[in-house]
Amino acid sequence: MSSSMRIAFWCYFIALLLMGTFGAIYLIKPEFMPYHAEAVGMNWSSVDVGFQVMILGLMKSHGAACLGMVISFGALLVKPFREGQIWVKYVLPIVSYIYTIPALYVTLNIKAKTGAHTPWIAVVAGMVLVVLGFVFSIYGGGHKMHSKLT
Numbered sequence: 001m002s003s004s005m006r007i008a009f010w011c012y013f014i015a016l017l018l019m020g021t022f023g024a025i026y027l028i029k030p031e032f033m034p035y036h037a038e039a040v041g042m043n044w045s046s047v048d049v050g051f052q053v054m055i056l057g058l059m060k061s062h063g064a065a066c067l068g069m070v071i072s073f074g075a076l077l078v079k080p081f082r083e084g085q086i087w088v089k090y091v092l093p094i095v096s097y098i099y100t101i102p103a104l105y106v107t108l109n110i111k112a113k114t115g116a117h118t119p120w121i122a123v124v125a126g127m128v129l130v131v132l133g134f135v136f137s138i139y140g141g142g143h144k145m146h147s148k149l150t
Contacts, residue, residue, distance in 0.1 A: 001084070004136045004139075005084075008133040008135075008137035009081065009082070011130070011133035011136065012077050012081070012129070012130065012133040014129050015126045015130050015133065016070055016077065018122060019066060019070050019073070019099065019126055020066075020067065022063075022066055023062075023063045023070055024067065026060070027059075027060055027067065028063075029059060032044060032052075032055050032056075034117075035116045035117050036116075038114070038115075038117060039114040039116035039118075040114075066099060069095060069096070069098065072095055073092065073096060076091060081137075089137045089138060092130070093131070096127075097130070100123055100126055100127050100130070103123050104120060104123045104124065107120040107123055
């Protein structure tokens with residue numbers, strides 16, 4: 001693997017860790033996030049039980065979806081990307097952005113409408129890492145990669 005492909009790999013891997021951390025936090029957290037409290041103007045103990053159940057359900061499904069994306073992304077990165085398969089260079093950003101574009105929209109929307117300090121910068125950081133990974137894989141070493149049909 002060329003040095004530019006190694007850089008691409010690490011950009012993707014760090015983005016994967018960042019997204020995986022968010023997914024795990026949302027999946028295991030027993031109450032809403034601090035920015036959620038800020039957005040609704042209430043702490044967790046002040047929120048109605050029905051609202052708590054609904055918010056935790058949404059958080060758990062968001063966390064599970066994020067981890068599903070991370071598993072898919074990781075599988076693509078570990079096997080086809082490291083093998084040098086050309087198609088995966090295009091699929092990795094698509095898989096990532098299926099998750100990160102809506103996540104960025106939601107965090108910016110909550111911030112705009114409530115003033116809450118949402119984690120939009122972390123989402124953008126992940127997106128930037130994916131773009132860097134893509135650029136390094138395409139322009140830095142893409143011509144040295146080969147396509148495998150098996």
